[in-house]
Amino acid sequence: MRQVLFFRDPGFAKCPNCQSVNSLHRSRARSAKEKLIQVTKLYKMYRCKGCGWRGALATIILTKKMLKLLFMYIVIALVSGVIIREILKRFLAA
Ligand SMILES: [Zn+2]
Structure with a gap:
């Protein structure tokens, strides 16, 4: 799984605005909804010091x-699960 998911730090990304x-810059979660977003670890709150944009x-x-x-x-x-099951079935039946 580690190869499939690629984590990045959006702090180095461009401001969407x-x-x-x-x-x-990382921003603290203010509302309950934002805290919920943070808990998933999939999104983090950010704030742009240039234009004041704030979001996840x-x-x-x-x-x-x-x-x-x-x-x-x-x-x-x-597939390997099915094959193993079939092998076990035959093995047990014999
Ligand atoms: Zn900005």
């Missing part, structure tokens, strides 16, 4: 390539 780089940014990027890889893992896990 004014596009300035290195202007984002994703800390995980899931690319198409990563999704494909994740799908492959699930398929392999399911």
Whole structure:
């Protein structure tokens, strides 16, 4: 799973509002909704010191390539599960 999920630090990302780089700073969650967002660890609250924009940014990027890889893992896990079950069934029946 570690290869599939790629964590990033949105603090180094561009501001979604004014596009300035290195202007984002971690912001404290104010409302209950924002605290809930923070708890998931998928989003963190940020504030732009340039334009005053404030919002949640994703800390995980899931690319198409990563999704494909994740799908492959699930398929392999399911197929090997079925095969093992069939082998065990035959083994126990004999
Ligand atoms: Zn900004």
